[in-house]
Amino acid sequence: MHHFDVETLTAGQWLNGGGTTRQIASRPAGDGDFSWRASIADIERDGPFSAFPGVDRTLTLLAGDGVRLTCPGVFDRLLERAGEPFAFSGDLALDAELPGGSCRVLNIMVRRGRTTARVERVTGRVAPPAGRSGVVYVLGGRWQAGTDGPVLAPGRGVWWDEDALAPGGAVVPLSPDASALWADIAPAG
Template sequence: MHHFDVETLPAGRWRNGGGATREIVSWPVGAEEFQWRASVADIDRQGPFSAFPGVDRTFTLLSGDGVRLTAPGTFDRTARPEEPLAFSGDLELTAELRGGACRVLNIMTRRGRRAARVDRITGPAVLPSGHAAVFYVLRGHWRTGTGRRPLAEGQGVWWDEHDTTPDRAATPLSPGAVALWADIAPVT
């Protein structure tokens, strides 16, 4: 398992100036083309989103009032707090901010090679072996694995499908603890 704290990840500005991305992981690490990618994006202003042909995305609002994503005639959905929203990276989307800047967790998978499912969890969970995953704390404190230090808001862990960590349990350590768990499975 690889630990991360979003606030210590370097932020790269978008080419269009509308936000910044803090990459958690792009797998395989160092490869020219990712199989899957996890990042946290700060969206500062409304405008076009970059298309990612051949990629499926799941977008979860972490802070802010909402983001409406539209592609004329094909897609019109609003991302609401802590509700994963899946969509095709092929779409030429425009983002409309509801009430100002926001932050999102963005999970991207290469279509036909990996598939992601993002769930909001509030209780103990056992994370499957043979899958990659990203575990991100929204509120409270959590423990993942045996002997790991507790994770707080904005922190998490990720691993690839080859990780041999024997204990993949996630346990809330405080009342009202909430986390996001992105299960990233190979497509067979």
Template sequence: MRPRKCAGPHFRAEPLAVLPADTTAAVAAQYDPHPYRKQAGKQVKEPPVHRFDVETLTAGRWRNGGGATREVVSRPAGTEEFGWRASVADIDRDGPFSAFPGVDRTFTLLAGDGVRLACPAFDRLLARVGEPFAFSGEHAPDAQLPAGACRVLNIMVRRGRWTAHVHRVADPVESPLGHAGVLYVLRGRWQAGTDRRVLTSGQGLWWDSADNAPTGAVGPLSPDAAALWADVAPVR
């Protein structure tokens, strides 16, 4: 099946779990977790994806004191000017965002009662978990919290080099060859690869464009499963 092409206690992620053997058999038919893909008549081993748990990522406070950022990935690694970047932000109080000229951003609410982003170009209330909102980094909106702290996923790409499309998914994710990406679990259980480890809320994985993420290898394991998939593609 193809998909659509300051943390507080209430943000706490569930621990990693091990999928029971009988459950593995039950879901095996839903997607193919095999780590090999046939190319030109031969099998090529695909590099592993990179796992993360938000609660183990280092939180860096904002200069204005209004929140903290936990970086998931920034590529290319070791450079000040990123090509694309994924992070999770905990917003504690009202305040302005920084401008990022030449960057396109996508914000998605992960937890909390929402955040309003307001500037001369737009006024948008993000109140539904998993609903992405894309805007130009030239804008530096004010963040207003109508009902307390919240957590958001922030995807940033360098305009002209990368594009990003964020989707809420409940089906197996198929990442096109040559694309980078991030999968963040909103709820339920997901599995990737053959190690049988399960991803739960607040956990996820990312892959670079050179990693050739396995097609169909990231799939849901429970009826309530939902995740965010950021498909990050190079500009050809």
């Protein structure tokens, strides 16, 4: 498993200046034609979201007062509860509005036809399924990745590739207030 701490990931400015992105992982690495990508975005002002044709996205609020995503005639959704995933097509031209100021989100993107993703809030043990990739992001409490892994606090997590021979064991909660987001990323079809 690969460990990460959001605060040590390099932040890159969006082309439209509306925020920054900290990439957790992209597979294949360094390839603009990714099969899947996980990142943390800090949305700093109202404005358009970039379209990603052929990509399915899941956005989950991590911090802040929320973000309203709108696509006229398709949906108008206010993400106001931290840890509640929202899936949508990256083909759509979206606008984002920040009713309470800047916010932080987890962004999982998968290339349609190659991979699928299911993102859920978990409070119990996560055992990486064989042949699948994944990301666990700690929302609250303390967690441990594998039997010898470091203790993970909020803002930290782990990710693994589908071809890992042994993903390193389960990610387990260590405290009663433990909660995390788990993105289970599987090959399509």
